[in-house]
Amino acid sequence: MSSKKKNRAVELVLTMGDPSGIGPEILAKAVREANSLEDISFTIVGDGDVISAAFRDFCPGVSLSGDPKFNLVDPGGELGDVIPGKPGEKGALKALLSIEKAAEIILSSSDPGSKVLVTAPVCKAEIARVRKGFVGHTEFLQQAAGVPFVTMAFVGEHLRVVPVTRHVPLRNVPSFLTKDLVMGTILQVVEERRKMTDINDPAIMVTALNPHAGEGGKIGNEEKEIIEPAIESAREIYPGIEGPLPSDVAFYSALSRPGSIVVAMYHDQCLGPFKMLDFANGVNVTLGLGFVRTSPDHGTAFNIAGMGVADANSMFMAVKTAVRAAAYPSGMDTNL
Amino acid sequence: MSSKKKNRAVELVLTMGDPSGIGPEILAKAVREANSLEDISFTIVGDGDVISAAFRDFCPGVSLSGDPKFNLVDPGGELGDVIPGKPGEKGALKALLSIEKAAEIILSSSDPGSKVLVTAPVCKAEIARVRKGFVGHTEFLQQAAGVPFVTMAFVGEHLRVVPVTRHVPLRNVPSFLTKDLVMGTILQVVEERRKMTDINDPAIMVTALNPHAGEGGKIGNEEKEIIEPAIESAREIYPGIEGPLPSDVAFYSALSRPGSIVVAMYHDQCLGPFKMLDFANGVNVTLGLGFVRTSPDHGTAFNIAGMGVADANSMFMAVKTAVRAAAYPSGMDTNL
Numbered sequence: 147m148s149s150k151k152k153n154r155a156v157e158l159v160l161t162m163g164d165p166s167g168i169g170p171e172i173l174a175k176a177v178r179e180a181n182s183l184e185d186i187s188f189t190i191v192g193d194g195d196v197i198s199a200a201f202r203d204f205c206p207g208v209s210l211s212g213d214p215k216f217n218l219v220d221p222g223g224e225l226g227d228v229i230p231g232k233p234g235e236k237g238a239l240k241a242l243l244s245i246e247k248a249a250e251i252i253l254s255s256s257d258p259g260s261k262v263l264v265t266a267p268v269c270k271a272e273i274a275r276v277r278k279g280f281v282g283h284t285e286f287l288q289q290a291a292g293v294p295f296v297t298m299a300f301v302g303e304h305l306r307v308v309p310v311t312r313h314v315p316l317r318n319v320p321s322f323l324t325k326d327l328v329m330g331t332i333l334q335v336v337e338e339r340r341k342m343t344d345i346n347d348p349a350i351m352v353t354a355l356n357p358h359a360g361e362g363g364k365i366g367n368e369e370k371e372i373i374e375p376a377i378e379s380a381r382e383i384y385p386g387i388e389g390p391l392p393s394d395v396a397f398y399s400a401l402s403r404p405g406s407i408v409v410a411m412y413h414d415q416c417l418g419p420f421k422m423l424d425f426a427n428g429v430n431v432t433l434g435l436g437f438v439r440t441s442p443d444h445g446t447a448f449n450i451a452g453m454g455v456a457d458a459n460s461m462f463m464a465v466k467t468a469v470r471a472a473a474y475p476s477g478m479d480t481n482l
Numbered sequence: 483m484s485s486k487k488k489n490r491a492v493e494l495v496l497t498m499g500d501p502s503g504i505g506p507e508i509l510a511k512a513v514r515e516a517n518s519l520e521d522i523s524f525t526i527v528g529d530g531d532v533i534s535a536a537f538r539d540f541c542p543g544v545s546l547s548g549d550p551k552f553n554l555v556d557p558g559g560e561l562g563d564v565i566p567g568k569p570g571e572k573g574a575l576k577a578l579l580s581i582e583k584a585a586e587i588i589l590s591s592s593d594p595g596s597k598v599l600v601t602a603p604v605c606k607a608e609i610a611r612v613r614k615g616f617v618g619h620t621e622f623l624q625q626a627a628g629v630p631f632v633t634m635a636f637v638g639e640h641l642r643v644v645p646v647t648r649h650v651p652l653r654n655v656p657s658f659l660t661k662d663l664v665m666g667t668i669l670q671v672v673e674e675r676r677k678m679t680d681i682n683d684p685a686i687m688v689t690a691l692n693p694h695a696g697e698g699g700k701i702g703n704e705e706k707e708i709i710e711p712a713i714e715s716a717r718e719i720y721p722g723i724e725g726p727l728p729s730d731v732a733f734y735s736a737l738s739r740p741g742s743i744v745v746a747m748y749h750d751q752c753l754g755p756f757k758m759l760d761f762a763n764g765v766n767v768t769l770g771l772g773f774v775r776t777s778p779d780h781g782t783a784f785n786i787a788g789m790g791v792a793d794a795n796s797m798f799m800a801v802k803t804a805v806r807a808a809a810y811p812s813g814m815d816t817n818l
Contacts, residue, residue: 314701315703316704317656365651368653414751417730418729418733419754420730421731421734422734422737
């Protein structure tokens with residue numbers, strides 16, 4: 147489990163996101179930062195004109211056509227005029243085609259593990275107008291990869307967290323929770339923990355659903371009926387699983403446990419504590435795809451698109467997190 | 483609303499909590515700190531021997547019998563031997579009698595506003611054995627004061643938060659939420675905001691129930707059906723009410739809004755973010771009693787009772803918060 151692999155070359159595949167948003171800008175800014183990392187090459191997927199303009203403005207000194215480290219792939223399709231802050235169907239379609247192309251590049255590779263995908267933000271509602279049923283990168287990539295079960299993880303400087311349920315009305319959360327879902331999520335986190343942390347065998351702390359972890363059944367029974375059995379079964383595979391813990395205790399305790407990962411039952415329980423400390427630098431990591439995929443934990447920011455003021459820190463952290471996971475899959479200490 | 487009252491003398495009424503826990507120790511340590519505050523007197527309610535021993539060890543230099551600032555009140559009842567870390571029925575009963583006596587002192591006063599109650603932690607389960615139906619200080623004091631509706635607030639260095647529902651199984655939270663309950667909680671916070679903050683007219687930020695505030699109805703309807711109408715009605719009385727906000731956004735934003743108060747829908751949504759930053763110094767404030775009551779946001783800590791190592795910071799913060807609210811009811815700037 148802890149045999150150390152040497153650093154290996156990584157191909158970063160980056161998508162531009164919605165061209166009317168801050169995607170191309172933060173992509174170029176993040177590449178400028180990441181360019182100093184060793185053994186990396188860049189495949190940038192998006193509209194040739196949009197990407198070239200962004201690199202001219204925000205990543206000067208890099209020649210997309212003359213440097214063998216860089217590869218610009220335009221997925222085709224007409225884009226037309228791009229107005230910053232004003233999303234439209236053509237831009238949405240181009241963003242979607244870019245994701246499709248990027249997934250194809252990775253999935254058709256003979257060594258998908260050496261390639262990582264970092265996606266800039268898209269406008270889901272706009273893409274849904276040109277492609278019915280589109281709900282987001284995660285679900286789209288799950289389908290493209292043909293995998294039955296993916297998990298969305300959030301990695302920050304202070305915390306690493308994973309919600310068992312995501313965009314579910316609070317009313318429906320208890321009925322979504324099953325032993326299989328909780329256990330499946332925990333085991334996917336165990337299996338792919340290297341995408342979230344440098345530590346080989348981190349503590350995995352599982353929250354309760356109810357206040358005070360149900361107080362022995364006085365405030366709810368899901369702990370006894372669902373979460374405890376799931377933890378017990380998962381512990382046979384990975385002993386370092388703790389819980390169910392009162393969620394306020396779990397997140398606070400995780401702060402002092404290096405590399406620990408908190409698995410929480412639902413969206414706000416998970417992201418409330420996470421965003422208190424990692425609002426500006428959070429990275430979204432998709433587990434279960436068969437390759438590494440990360441993205442910044444923010445949206446298209448149409449309100450500041452085209453102004454050149456976008457903060458690319460979360461995008462750069464997404465790049466670093468992806469490269470680290472791919473280059474050091476067995477947890478070798480890195481300077482990343 | 484912002485007319486400034488002068489500092490006024492405050493009588494601190496403190497209860498010892500469970501004598502086998504850290505209550506007497508943190509009480510004495512907090513009084514030692516608070517003794518330098520001006521215009522304060524202390525009425526300490528608990529077992530005479532236990533309190534005297536705690537003051538001898540942790541508040542040297544104070545004579546409980548010889549100093550007119552201090553008043554020791556023993557509520558009577560046999561206590562017997564106290565074994566640190568080992569709660570029992572006699573200690574629980576004495577703790578309960580102390581709360582009863584303290585409430586009586588305040589409620590029978592001709593000027594309850596000049597008196598504040600600070601309670602050290604008790605063992606609820608143990609008290610419930612000697613007084614059926616006891617569930618906690620808050621409910622007990624609500625009954626003693628004869629008030630229909632109280633709210634539990636949490637005040638920390640970074641955040642001030644109020645849950646609309648408290649120890650409710652998550653499954654039942656949506657059915658507990660009504661427009662009246664949400665509005666009643668908001669308006670009690672408006673009315674008693676001076677117990678939580680120095681700022682006269684702070685922003686009051688109300689969270690949504692569902693992820694992303696329901697995304698316009700896609701992820702739940704409680705925002706439209708319950709929370710928005712409650713906010714609109716409450717805004718007629720106090721304009722500075724915002725929401726419903728996605729909870730992760732509300733708590734993070736509150737960090738940069740001095741004195742702001744977050745009203746959240748349920749326990750973990752509220753206390754997860756709060757405890758990330760204010761775990762060690764949180765103060766519990768009961769709103770709606772007709773007098774000021776605070777307590778430290780932790781329990782009896784039986785595991786370290788009798789060792790002399792208990793951290794009294796939260797207890798001291800509870801004292802400071804209570805004194806500030808009573809001495810400056812109109813929000814005058816204080817050095818407290």
